[in-house]
Amino acid sequence: MAKHETPLLDQLESGPWPSFVSDLKQEAEARAKNERNIEYQIPVDAVDDLLGVLELSFKHGRTHWKHGGIVGVFGYGGGVIGRYCDQPDNFPGVAHFHTMRVNHPAGKYYTTEYLKQLCDLWDFRGSGITNMHGSTGDIIFLGTTTPQLEEIFYELTHNLNQDLGGSGSNLRTPSDCIGSSRCEWACFDTQAICHFMTKEFQDELHRPAFPYKFKFKFDGCPNCCVASIARADISFIGTWRDDIRIDQDAVQGYIAGDYPPNGGAHADGNWGAFDINKEVVNICPTGCMSMQDGKLEIDNKECTRCMHCINVMPRALRPGTDTGLSMLVGAKAPILDGAQMGSLLVPFVEVNPDNDYEAIIEVIEALWDWWMEEGKNRERLGELIKRQGFQKMLDMTGIKPMPQHVQEPRTNPYIFWKEDEVPGGFNADITEFRKHHLR
Numbered sequence: 471m472a473k474h475e476t477p478l479l480d481q482l483e484s485g486p487w488p489s490f491v492s493d494l495k496q497e498a499e500a501r502a503k504n505e506r507n508i509e510y511q512i513p514v515d516a517v518d519d520l521l522g523v524l525e526l527s528f529k530h531g532r533t534h535w536k537h538g539g540i541v542g543v544f545g546y547g548g549g550v551i552g553r554y555c556d557q558p559d560n561f562p563g564v565a566h567f568h569t570m571r572v573n574h575p576a577g578k579y580y581t582t583e584y585l586k587q588l589c590d591l592w593d594f595r596g597s598g599i600t601n602m603h604g605s606t607g608d609i610i611f612l613g614t615t616t617p618q619l620e621e622i623f624y625e626l627t628h629n630l631n632q633d634l635g636g637s638g639s640n641l642r643t644p645s646d647c648i649g650s651s652r653c654e655w656a657c658f659d660t661q662a663i664c665h666f667m668t669k670e671f672q673d674e675l676h677r678p679a680f681p682y683k684f685k686f687k688f689d690g691c692p693n694c695c696v697a698s699i700a701r702a703d704i705s706f707i708g709t710w711r712d713d714i715r716i717d718q719d720a721v722q723g724y725i726a727g728d729y730p731p732n733g734g735a736h737a738d739g740n741w742g743a744f745d746i747n748k749e750v751v752n753i754c755p756t757g758c759m760s761m762q763d764g765k766l767e768i769d770n771k772e773c774t775r776c777m778h779c780i781n782v783m784p785r786a787l788r789p790g791t792d793t794g795l796s797m798l799v800g801a802k803a804p805i806l807d808g809a810q811m812g813s814l815l816v817p818f819v820e821v822n823p824d825n826d827y828e829a830i831i832e833v834i835e836a837l838w839d840w841w842m843e844e845g846k847n848r849e850r851l852g853e854l855i856k857r858q859g860f861q862k863m864l865d866m867t868g869i870k871p872m873p874q875h876v877q878e879p880r881t882n883p884y885i886f887w888k889e890d891e892v893p894g895g896f897n898a899d900i901t902e903f904r905k906h907h908l909r
Contacts (some may be wrong), residue, residue: 472498472518472521473518473519473522473670474522474525475525476520476521476524476525476797477489478525478528479521479524479525481896485755487530489611491521493599494520494521494599495521497599497775498517498518499517501514502514502515502518503518503556504581508593509594509596510593511618512595512596512618513562513597513615513616514563514835515563516564516567516597516883517563517598517613518564519562519563519564520561520563520567522560522561523535523561523564526560534555534557535553535554535555535556535688536554536555536556537552537554540552540646541566541616541619543634546623546634546843547637547640547675547677547678548571548636548637548675548676548677548678548852549571549635549636549676550567550619550637551568551637552568553569553613554566555567557686558742563710564613567613567615568613568615568619569606569610569612569615570610570611570614571604571606571609571610571611571637572588572608572610572611572633572635573608573609573632573633573634573643574603574607574609574643574645576660576664576665576668577646577649577651577661577664578603578607579648584630591622591630592611592622595614595618595621595622595625596611596612596613596614596618596622597612597613599611599612599613600899604753605701606642607635607642607687607716609642620647626703630647632788634676635675636676638683639679639680639682639683640675640676640678640679640684641674641684641685641686642684643668644667644668644686644687645685645686645687645688645696646661646664646665646688646689646690646696647689648661649661652688653690655690655691655693655777655789656708657708657709657710657793657794658821659821659823660706660708660709660882661687663706663821663823663827663830665740666826667686669897670831674838676823678762678768680841680842680845681845682845682846682850682851683703683850684838684846684851685703685704685716685851686702686703686706687702687705687706688706689705689708690708691707691708691709691777691789692707692708692709692776693781699801699812700801701801701803702801702812703800703801703802703851703852704797705796705797705799706797707795707798708796709775709793709794709795709818710775710790710794711792711794711818712790712792713786713790714768714780714788714789715789715790715791716765716766716787716792717785717786719785721766723785723786724744725746729783729785731744731783733781741871746761746835750779750783751781755776755778756772756774757772757780758772758773766786774863788797793821794818794819794821795818795819795830796816796817796896797815797816797819797830797833798812798813798815798819799812799815799851799852799863800813800856801815801852802850802853805850806850807852807856808851810853810856813855813860814875815863815869815875816869819833819881829830833867836853837863837867839866840854844858849863
């Protein structure tokens with residue numbers, strides 16, 4: 471029998487979709503009856519009290535969780551998010567109800583046996599409630615007490631060969647798409663580099679020393695299934711620098727209706743016959759495609775790798791073979807200064823595991839040196855770029871400006887030069903200046 475009446479939460483069960491409220495009620499009942507025959511290490515009524523405090527929050531229109539101090543495991547500055555209820559007398563089961571972030575495996579691949587081991591551990595020492603996966607990417611263990619933290623950590627590291635993820639002002643747990651393990655568009659091995667970077671930067675991941683959080687996310691192609699371009703301080707997005715491969719016979723197959731566009735995703739819709747001009751050529755963002763004498767032509771110099779044409783006609787078009795990744799910087803959610811998308815910093819770099827991704831790590835560490843020196847408290851990398859300017863970032867990282875950094879031509883006549891960029895300095899003969907810069 472539930473301890474708390476939850477009329478407001480009950481409304482969330484009334485729609486056609488599965489409800490987390492139903493899941494919580496099921497878990498609370500299972501723990502009350504001890505259906506799993508477990509000697510629970512946290513209060514048996516923890517999940518029931520969780521429902522009660524959530525109902526109270528709905529009723530009052532404000533949270534009843536408070537910040538009660540720093541809590542964690544020995545030697546780590548992150549991985550545990552302290553949660554304390556401000557109504558401990560009314561809801562003793564969740565007086566403290568900490569969240570633990572567990573570092574997910576690259577690509578989020580598990581065996582069923584491993585998942586069972588995780589769930590058994592959390593049923594025993596936690597609330598049994600998990601989030602697979604949180605927006606961070608981690609496995610989220612929701613709700614345990616302070617004495618259980620070290621016990622869970624020991625079990626994870628010694629018996630399950632798993633580590634905690636990142637939280638706080640540090641490198642957050644790197645996250646990636648499934649990459650070349652299952653996706654034909656992947657331009658680099660996302661799982662290999664994600665695993666490498668997670669191990670390479672263990673100190674930055676577990677011992678907060680940054681101005682604020684910092685995220686790596688690895689997308690194997692510009693489809694950006696991990697949404698790195700919108701969420702990561704450094705986005706790693708697979709790309710290619712040669713031409714899109716075209717199978718002209720397959721192009722004709724799409725035009726003739728032999729192959730369904732979009733991989734058949736719209737096969738049940740009343741879309742009518744496929745129109746390559748309407749659905750592909752005319753909506754290319756740079757206008758780099760055309761049909762010439764019945765053949766599809768692409769001006770690859772103008773292609774921005776948006777992937778639309780490849781997604782619509784996957785049998786006919788494929789990424790090039792000279793593959794690597796682009797690095798974009800500064801994406802973030804709207805916490806302090808509004809949401810920002812990533813800005814292109816490195817248009818192309820080869821992904822070379824043989825030298826431990828040396829070229830990529832050089833860029834990462836140069837950015838960190840600048841951000842840790844100049845960043846204010848709780849200022850993300852993107853906010854520092856906005857405050858000091860993209861040019862300043864290029865200067866500090868030693869990356870030379872290039873055409874891919876320019877979104878559009880300048881719309882004002884004010885062009886500023888540094889003295890060391892002008893042969894002979896600002897007092898040089900204007901003829902020399904024009905010779906070098908106004909060809």
